[in-house]
Amino acid sequence: MLYRGTYEGGCFCGAIRYRFEDVFDAGYCHCSICRRTSGAPVIAWVNSPRAAFRVLQGSPRLVATSADFQRAFCDQCGTLMWTESIDPARWDMVSVHHGTIDRAAEIEPAVHICHDDRLPWLRIDDVLPRAPDSRPPHPGGRGDPRWQA
Ligand SMILES: [Zn+2]
Ligand SMILES: [Zn+2]
Secondary structure, three states, X not given: OOEEEEEEEEOOOOOOEEEEEEEOEXXXXXXXXXXXXXXXXXXXXXXXXXXXXXXEEOOOEEEEOOOOEEEEEOOOOOOEEEEEEOOOOOOOEEEEEHHHEOOHHHOOOOEEEOHHHOOOOOOOOOOXXXXXXXXXXXXXXXXXOOOOO
């Protein structure tokens, strides 16, 4: 894990609230689906073990955005809050959209994914690893000082 701890978050209007334990990985995604569903030129995500992710309040609207993944939106205010595999057996993480986490300032992105899809004018001046597609190297193998197995 990159971070241990309990984190909570929710949508803009407060109808939906969630909680998760621990952060396996965190980064930026430059893919066109993240751009379109968020309205932003790049999004930041936090991957947490699905077994410890809970909806505390409200019922999100789940929208399938590809053959394998669905995204959770608030049907009151429209906030995009997380992405998960439609079949829970396919992926054991939930990808929480970073800006909806209450203590977002405590979780720093560690990698860029889908870097080949980035907008050509976007300049992000960091030294984080850049994965060309949606499969970043395992965080334990990137030499990140935060990693603890
Ligand atoms: Zn809402
Ligand atoms: Zn994406």
